[in-house]
Amino acid sequence: EVQLVESGGGLVQPGGSLRLSCSASGFTFSSFSMNWVRQAPGKGLEWVSYISGSSTTRYYADSVKGRFTISRDNAKNSLYLQMNNLRAEDTALYYCVRDSYCGGECFPYYFDSWGQGTLVTVSA
Amino acid sequence: DIQMTQSPSTLSASVGDRVTITCRASQSISSWLAWYQQKPGKAPKLLIYKASNLESGVPSRFSGSGSGTEFTLTISSLQPDDFATYYCQQYNTYETFGQGTKVEVK
Numbered sequence: 001e002v003q004l005v006e007s008g009g010g011l012v013q014p015g016g017s018l019r020l021s022c023s024a025s026g027f028t029f030s031s032f033s034m035n036w037v038r039q040a041p042g043k044g045l046e047w048v049s050y051i052s053g054s055s056t057t058r059y060y061a062d063s064v065k066g067r068f069t070i071s072r073d074n075a076k077n078s079l080y081l082q083m084n085n086l087r088a089e090d091t092a093l094y095y096c097v098r099d100s101y102c103g104g105e106c107f108p109y110y111f112d113s114w115g116q117g118t119l120v121t122v123s124a
Numbered sequence: 125d126i127q128m129t130q131s132p133s134t135l136s137a138s139v140g141d142r143v144t145i146t147c148r149a150s151q152s153i154s155s156w157l158a159w160y161q162q163k164p165g166k167a168p169k170l171l172i173y174k175a176s177n178l179e180s181g182v183p184s185r186f187s188g189s190g191s192g193t194e195f196t197l198t199i200s201s202l203q204p205d206d207f208a209t210y211y212c213q214q215y216n217t218y219e220t221f222g223q224g225t226k227v228e229v230k
Contacts, residue, residue, distance in 0.1 A: 035219075045160075045168065045211055047219040059218070095167060108215035110158035112179070114167035 002026040002113045004096045009118030016086050020118055022079040022096030030054070030074040033099040035111065036081050038092035038120075048094070049081065052105045059107060064090075086122045093117040126150055126214050130222035136230040143199040145225045147212035152192045156216040159188055159197045162224075163208045171210075172197065202227070 008020040020036070036048040049070040050059040058070055069082040079096055100112040127150040137143050147157065155175040160168035170179045172188035175195055185200045199206055207229060212222040 044223045045213075045221040047221070050219075061218075100170075100173065108156075108217065108219045110170065110173045110213065110215050111160075111168075112170050114169075116167055 002098065004098065004113060004115035006094065006096045006115045006118035009094065009120045011121045011123065012086055013124055014087060014122055016122070017082070017084045018086065018120060020081040020083065020094055020096075020120070022115060024077045024079065024096075024098075027098075029072075029077040032101060033105060033107065033109070034072060034079045035097040035099065036070065036079075037095045037097045037111070037114075038090075039095070039117070040089075040092045043092075046092075050099075050107055051079070052107070057105055057107065083120070086120075088122050091120060091122045093119050126153060126217050126220055128212055128214055128220050128222040130210075130212055130225045132225060133223065134226045134228060136228050137202050138230045139202055139204055141202045141230075143202050143206075143227060145197045145210055145212075145227075147190075147195045147197070147222050149193045149195075149214055149216075153214045153216035155191045156214060157188075157190070157195050158213045158215065159186075160211045160213065161206075161208045162211065168211060199227075 003025045005023045035050045051070045067085045071080045095117045096115040097111045098113040099109045129148045131146045157175045159172040162168040176188045187198050209224045209226045
């Protein structure tokens with residue numbers, strides 16, 4: 001069974017930093033591209049960032065470009081999101097999300113597995 | 125950026141009803157569209173990919189159609205478990221979601 005478990009969320013002041021982690025199990029992690037998708041309280045879904053299985057390709061939404069960095073450690077079956085210079089509008093539930101298998105690097109693509117999310121609150 | 129617009133934003137329906145949700149793209153996305161279901165406090169769940177392909181394990185009462193800029197998600201006979209919010213997602217150019225359609229009890 002595919003499992004994605006996020007951690008690292010919390011309350012941070014504007015301008016602060018936070019590092020999110022996602023622990024993956026139940027599948028060959030290195031074979032899948034991964035993403036972070038966020039959802040502000042009571043709002044819709046927003047794709048944040050993508051990383052290919054080998055980490056060779058990374059993409060970011062314009063809203064986070066230059067502030068967030070996605071990375072992964074395939075030996076630890078883990079995905080990360082380093083978030084710097086956080087703003088109030090970054091407040092959201094952050095989901096770790098797996099691309100459906102496509103046999104290579106297929107960006108953009110659709111998502112077949114989601115974690116339960118970790119809440120990030122940016123407030124003074 | 126490709127904008128995705130869903131209609132209606134809220135839909136009131138009864139068990140057994142046929143329900144249709146529309147998703148329009150601001151430019152052609154071919155068939156690169158997925159549909160997700162989200163229940164309160166839960167993560168989204170994939171229902172449909174490439175506009176009309178049913179994800180494994182999803183009940184056959186769900187179906188998708190369309191191409192280009194206009195797409196629909198249809199639930200042929202609404203069940204109690206189907207009251208939820210539904211999102212479309214384009215994956216033609218980056219990935220963007222519609223604003224969601226909440227299906228509520230009439």
